Amino acid sequence: xxxxxxxxxxxxxxxxxxxxxxxxxxxxxxxxxxxxxxxxxxxxxxxxxxxxxxxxxxxxxxxxxxxxxxxxxxxxxxxxxxxxxxxxxxxxxxxxxxxxxxxxxxxxxx
Amino acid sequence: xxxxxxxxxxxxxxxxxxxxxxxxxxxxxxxxxxxxxxxxxxxxxxxxxxxxxxxxxxxxxxxxxxxxxxxxxxxxxxxxxxxxxxxxxxxxxxxxxxxxxxxxxxxxxxxxx
Numbered sequence: 001x002x003x004x005x006x007x008x009x010x011x012x013x014x015x016x017x018x019x020x021x022x023x024x025x026x027x028x029x030x031x032x033x034x035x036x037x038x039x040x041x042x043x044x045x046x047x048x049x050x051x052x053x054x055x056x057x058x059x060x061x062x063x064x065x066x067x068x069x070x071x072x073x074x075x076x077x078x079x080x081x082x083x084x085x086x087x088x089x090x091x092x093x094x095x096x097x098x099x100x101x102x103x104x105x106x107x108x109x110x
Numbered sequence: 111x112x113x114x115x116x117x118x119x120x121x122x123x124x125x126x127x128x129x130x131x132x133x134x135x136x137x138x139x140x141x142x143x144x145x146x147x148x149x150x151x152x153x154x155x156x157x158x159x160x161x162x163x164x165x166x167x168x169x170x171x172x173x174x175x176x177x178x179x180x181x182x183x184x185x186x187x188x189x190x191x192x193x194x195x196x197x198x199x200x201x202x203x204x205x206x207x208x209x210x211x212x213x214x215x216x217x218x219x220x221x222x223x
Binding site for chain 1: 145150151152153154155168169201208209210211213214215216217
């Protein structure tokens with residue numbers, strides 16, 4: 001079983017739509033969670049951390065569900081510029097490393 | 111310029127050759143990392159370094175060597191390149207061991223023929 005799993009998509013949504021991605025993790029002791037954004041043929045860039053109580057950054061909302069061991073990213077009012085691959089990142093306490101999901105591809109359509 | 115830079119951006123090498131990928135950061139971040147990204151696997155950690163002269167293995171270290179004689183530089187060497195090492199390699203740095211997030215370089219696309 002992979003440490004971190006994401007639905008690869010692709011998600012194709014119209015402009016203005018709301019879209020949500022989930023990411024499941026296998027280690028219940030994980031404490032730190034992030035979402036990164038990666039544009040085609042570019043490096044990943046930190047989008048936001050995920051806090052236990054959930055957090056917002058403009059149109060983006062991140063949530064953590066410890067009971068079911070997943071994190072989510074909600075994007076409201078999608079823009080064309082949101083088209084990218086979204087990577088979830090989870091720390092694994094054993095070995096104290098961070099694991100990346102394989103990413104979820106989002107295309108926002110005019 | 112401030113930031114993290116990788117060189118070269120693109121590299122084609124032959125099987126069996128030694129190749130070194132360079133990474134340089136100007137923030138004086140303690141931690142530096144090397145990841146490879148392949149379809150279906152996402153980013154996988156090869157090696158990381160907590161400080162100058164301190165390095166440790168990640169998830170996929172076989173076939174790679176690293177060194178960190180200076181805080182700002184973290185080169186990755188493929189001692190004898192194999193086709194399975196064809197990948198995109200990203201260097202990253204962080205103030206902590208990733209707990210404050212990583213900043214990635216723009217990557218090196220390596221093809222081993």
